Amino acid sequence: MSDLLTANNQISQMLSMQDAMNSRVSETWRDNGYEWYRAIWVECAEMLDHHGWKWWKHQEIDVAQVQLELVDIFHFGLSLRLMTGASVANITEKLANELTQTTDESDFKLALEQLASSAVTDKAFNANAFADCMHLMSMDLDELFRQYVGKNTLNFFRQDHGYKDGSYIKIWHGEEDNEVLARLVKQLDASASDFQQQLYNALEQAYPN
Numbered sequence: 418m419s420d421l422l423t424a425n426n427q428i429s430q431m432l433s434m435q436d437a438m439n440s441r442v443s444e445t446w447r448d449n450g451y452e453w454y455r456a457i458w459v460e461c462a463e464m465l466d467h468h469g470w471k472w473w474k475h476q477e478i479d480v481a482q483v484q485l486e487l488v489d490i491f492h493f494g495l496s497l498r499l500m501t502g503a504s505v506a507n508i509t510e511k512l513a514n515e516l517t518q519t520t521d522e523s524d525f526k527l528a529l530e531q532l533a534s535s536a537v538t539d540k541a542f543n544a545n546a547f548a549d550c551m552h553l554m555s556m557d558l559d560e561l562f563r564q565y566v567g568k569n570t571l572n573f574f575r576q577d578h579g580y581k582d583g584s585y586i587k588i589w590h591g592e593e594d595n596e597v598l599a600r601l602v603k604q605l606d607a608s609a610s611d612f613q614q615q616l617y618n619a620l621e622q623a624y625p626n
């Protein structure tokens with residue numbers, strides 16, 4: 418498959434998983450007026466903290482956490498695009514083009530501010546700025562896809578285990594659920610057709626009951 422065909426395929430799968438996840442949170446998610454753009458800029462601020470920006474303090478970049486925030490932002494970005502009213506085929510094609518093009522921006526913090534700025538000013542998901550952020554964090558589309566499928570599965574797992582009513586356990590035997598997820602994703606074969614199911618079962622095994 419060509420790169421663009423693979424990209425199209427992965428993006429359309431992620432759009433469909435995003436629709437399913439949002440429907441899991443609320444069947445009427447499209448009519449609820451959720452502020453997806455706000456979720457994006459708040460996650461951008463969290464991402465900047467994991468990257469480090471304080472000139473008065475020693476800080477080290479936490480690439481794994483930055484990448485995880487990118488994956489969260491992508492969930493919200495896909496949701497925003499799904500709300501545009503365009504067909505899934507058009508959304509997919511546009512995103513595939515935007516995500517495979519980077520600018521010559523070399524400063525991650527500035528790329529991130531472009532992403533946040535579009536969210537605040539235009540209430541939009543700036544996929545070009547997102548592509549720059551990915552590129553500067555050594556993340557390609559395959560890696561985004563792998564981590565997205567992982568996080569989407571954890572998001573479902575959270576909803577199935579009381580995330581909304583507050584009974585969900587976030588620390589599993591001393592480890593945060595996101596850390597357990599990262600470990601399990603590495604152990605499993607992400608290209609297997611039943612990867613999601615395997616991952617869900619592994620999460621179930623690891624969850625402290």
Ligand SMILES: O=c1ccn([C@H]2C[C@H](O)[C@@H](COP(=O)(O)O)O2)c(=O)[nH]1
Pocket residue numbers: 438439442488489490492493568572
């Ligand atoms: O309707 C929703 C609500 C949340 N999320 C996902 C996106 C992020 O991956 C994750 C963030 O959850 P917190 O860790 O911020 O609770 O939830 C969705 O995909 N759809």
